[in-house]
Amino acid sequence: MKRLMIGLVALAMIATACGGDDDGGGTSLLDTVIERDEVICGGNETLPGFGVVDDAGNFSGFDIDFCRVVAAGVLGDSSKVRFVPLTAEARFTALQSGEIDLLIRNTTWTATRDGQEGANFLFTTFYDGQGLMVPASTGFTTLEDLADANICVLTGTTTELNLTAVFNARGIPFNPVQFEDNTQLRPAYEAGQCNAWTSDASQLAAFKATIEGEGGDEQFIMAEIISKEPLGPVVADGDTAWAQAVEWSVMATVQAWEFGLDSGSIGSYSGTSPNILNFIGDGGFNPTLGLPSDFAVQVVSQVGNYEEIYNRNIIPIGLQLTGSPNDLWTNGGLMYVPPYR
Amino acid sequence: MSQTTLEPPPDVESEQIAWYRNVETLRIVGQVAAVVLVVGLLFWLFNNLLTNLNRLNINTDFGFLSRPTNFQISFDEGFDPRSSVWQMVLVGIKNTFLAGIVGIIIASIVGLVIGIARLSSNWLVSRLATIYVEAFRNIPPLVIIIFFGFAIFTFGPFPVLEEATQISWFGSDNTALVLSNRVWGVPSLIAEDNVGIFWAIFVFAIVAAVGVAIYRTRLSDRTGVLHHRVRWALGTFAIIALAGHFIVGGAFSASWPVxxxxxxxxxxxxxxxxxxxxTTVALGLYTASHVAEIIRGSILAVPKGQSEAANAIALRAFQRYRYIVLPQALRIALPPTINQYLNLIKNTSLGIAVSYAEITLLTKTSIGNGRPAPQSIAVLMAVYLLFSLTISFLLNIYNRRIQLVER
Incomplete structure (x- = not known):
């Protein structure tokens, strides 16, 4: 009985963890964030290009920059953000419990997550797809080459489900080896404990660059992409004001790119385009999104437009922007935002 | 000081002592208050959980258990991704049990040997045992598991499976052992068609062995000869079982890893x-260091006169341990050792660090793939509770059986 009690108490602990703000309903997280003067952003710390932490404890990466974008948009200062590194399985619990305001951790938008996890997926910042990487020396080029293979995968990710679905549909037997994070997975892959590594193609490109850069074996990423992985910021369900503030802050980077404004030029815009003048808040245009009227200027001048953020983080890991789905819609890509007027 | 001054007559007591000073009343009040507090706290927390989950539109039912998992489990070929989450939980329980039980066996044997070695009069043996205990006892089990995973396998001496080391069975062509940095293959027995008859003979062998053991005990009681009942029982069992195996014409055949x-x-x-x-070796060796200390302490707790008496009747060192010291020491050692076994079972959850598909890893995988976390964790806790209660229940029965009858 005593042990049962302990079990119940432990369950109850989870209950309290989930009970961050009991009053709910009334106040928006937007007010809480402004009052706190800091955005708490859940991110990755082990993924080159998207979220890494250096020896001095500084975070950098594509996702991390979008956390800064939100801080700049909502609070006017891109440095007012605190990063919480999260594992793949812990991320939604952290979001539900209110431990973080915002989750930008290469998280794929799926129906189950949107529904069951109480998560609200916003503007997709990166269109990715799942690929497979093998050591180049193996000469494998197709999924069929991987029959009976050990395939390294991060546990609790959509890649795990895609892998199972695609290989089963094609009748290719395989054995998944589930790892908790990339710091464990990478040495196992390099030691040959797995024949292949599956993940989002962007991640594989990042690790291919790192492994080869550090003098490891040459790697090959298979041409076949086996899934759609739209990645973007996520907030908790049921808080429209906060969701809108985050979404428009993020979309401002794409809008600025489309207008041809970058971190250097947006502050000194002297043209007469009414759309751009609205966008930079000139003349006091404010669509009452809960954001300061000059939020776009803050976002772009402090962090940069989408292209700058991409060039800073993703180009170094070897993924080109031009011609990819992440290019601007006017260039044939998928980056398209609603008009700001 | 006589007794009468301390204890007033009963009728006076009830009239004179106010309720708030009456120990009997206070005890009941205290108990009730504690229960109300605990139940109230639990209710509040649980209510909090439900309210918040409802507010966030998150399901609170357990229906997810019967839906398919949609993922495959590491090194479990039989597991179909269409199997339900329930079946995944069963696989997790099986893997946790396999790690736990083998870990317990390693911990018991190594712990017993090291515990005795620590008391050895041989300087080198006792020092080595001390180093073992201090080394393993003072490192967190997670670190030991990661060390085994990385040092032995990932960065270790074993080749990749394609070039696996294959060790033959004493001169024959069969491979007895396949070693790689991913999997090890060992021979196993596979049942033939006529295994049913064999199991019948097997059961008969057990019954016969128990019978022989009882007979030897009675004989020993009657005549005073050493009973050697374990030896006799095992011998009987082995002879009948082996005979059964050959009579039915090979109930099992060896299966060699290829x-x-x-x-x-x-x-x-x-x-x-x-x-x-x-996971298994690391936890076995880690827990062995604790078991060794328990064994050492228990041996020291056996009165010195017992050993001296054994020496006086000229028993050899082995006999002294086997018949005099250990039976008494193990009686003392059992309760704290049960505790270590429970710890070992719970520590298998650290197997996640080396991607061992035990129940915690599978639960986390399942949560990451969209199953509700509170319910999944509740199931996980129930599984560990089940393990712990079962083990402590069984061992407590055993403990009560071997306990000295005291008056």
Missing amino acids: VSENGRRIDNGFVLNFGYIS
Whole structure:
């Protein structure tokens, strides 16, 4: 009985963890964030290009920059953000419990997550797809080459489900080896404990660059992409004001790119385009999104437009922007935002 | 000081002592208050959980248990991704049990040997035992597991499976052992068609062995000869079981591990994966250091006169331990050792660090793939509770049986 009690108490602990703000309903997280003067952003710390932490404890990466974008948009200062590194399985619990305001951790938008996890997926910042990487020396080029293979995968990710679905549909037997994070997975892959590594193609490109850069074996990423992985910021369900503030802050980077404004030029815009003048808040245009009227200027001048953020983080890991789905819609890509007027 | 001054007559007591000073009343009030507090706290927390989950539109039912998992489990070929989450939980329980039980066996044997060695009069032996205990006892089990996973397998001496080391069975062509940095293959027995008859003979062998053991005990009681009942019982069992095996014409045949042609899997035999080996051996050796200390303390707790008496009747050192010291020491050692066994079972959850598919890893995988976390964790806790209660229940029965009858 005593042990049962302990079990119940432990369950109850989870209950309290989930009970961050009991009053709910009334106040928006937007007010809480402004009052706190800091955005708490859940991110990755082990993924080159998207979220890494250096020896001095500084975070950098594509996702991390979008956390800064939100801080700049909502609070006017891109440095007012605190990063919480999260594992793949812990991320939604952290979001539900209110431990973080915002989750930008290469998280794929799926129906189950949107529904069951109480998560609200916003503007997709990166269109990715799942690929497979093998050591180049193996000469494998197709999924069929991987029959009976050990395939390294991060546990609790959509890649795990895609892998199972695609290989089963094609009748290719395989054995998944589930790892908790990339710091464990990478040495196992390099030691040959797995024949292949599956993940989002962007991640594989990042690790291919790192492994080869550090003098490891040459790697090959298979041409076949086996899934759609739209990645973007996520907030908790049921808080429209906060969701809108985050979404428009993020979309401002794409809008600025489309207008041809970058971190250097947006502050000194002297043209007469009414759309751009609205966008930079000139003349006091404010669509009452809960954001300061000059939020776009803050976002772009402090962090940069989408292209700058991409060039800073993703180009170094070897993924080109031009011609990819992440290019601007006017260039044939998928980056398209609603008009700001 | 006489007794009468301290204890007033009963009728006076009830009239004179106010309720708030009456120990009897206070005891009841205290108990009730504690219960109300605990139940109230639990209710509040649980209510909090439900309210918040409802507010966030998150399901609170357990229907997810019957829906398919949609993922495959490491090194478990039989697991179909269409199986329900329930079946995943069962696989997790099986893997946790396999790691736990083998870990317990390793911990018991190594712990007993090291515990005795620590008391050895041989300087070198006792020092080595001390080093062992201090080394393992003072390192967190997670670190030891990661060390085994990385040092033995990932960065260790074993080749990749395609070039696995194959060790033959004493001169024959059969491979007895396949070693790689991913999986190890060992021979196993596979049942033939006529195994049913064999199991019947097997049961008969057990019954016969128990009968012989009882007979030897009675004989010993009657005549005073040493009973050697374990030896007799095992012998009887082995002879009948082996005879049964041959009478039915080979109920089992050996299955030798073979690396498949593409070098990616081991066919036949019994396959152990690196996560399992790391978890089991690391936890076994770690827990052994604690068990060794318990054994050492228990041996020291046996009165010195017992050993001296054994020496006086000229028993050899082995006999002294086997018949005099250990039976008394193990009686003392059992309760704290049960505790260590429970710890070992719970520590198998650290197998996640070397991607061993035990119940915690599977639960986390399942949560990451969209199953509700509170319910999944509740199931996980129930599983560990079940393990702990079962083990302590069984061992407590055993403990009560071997306990000295005291008056």
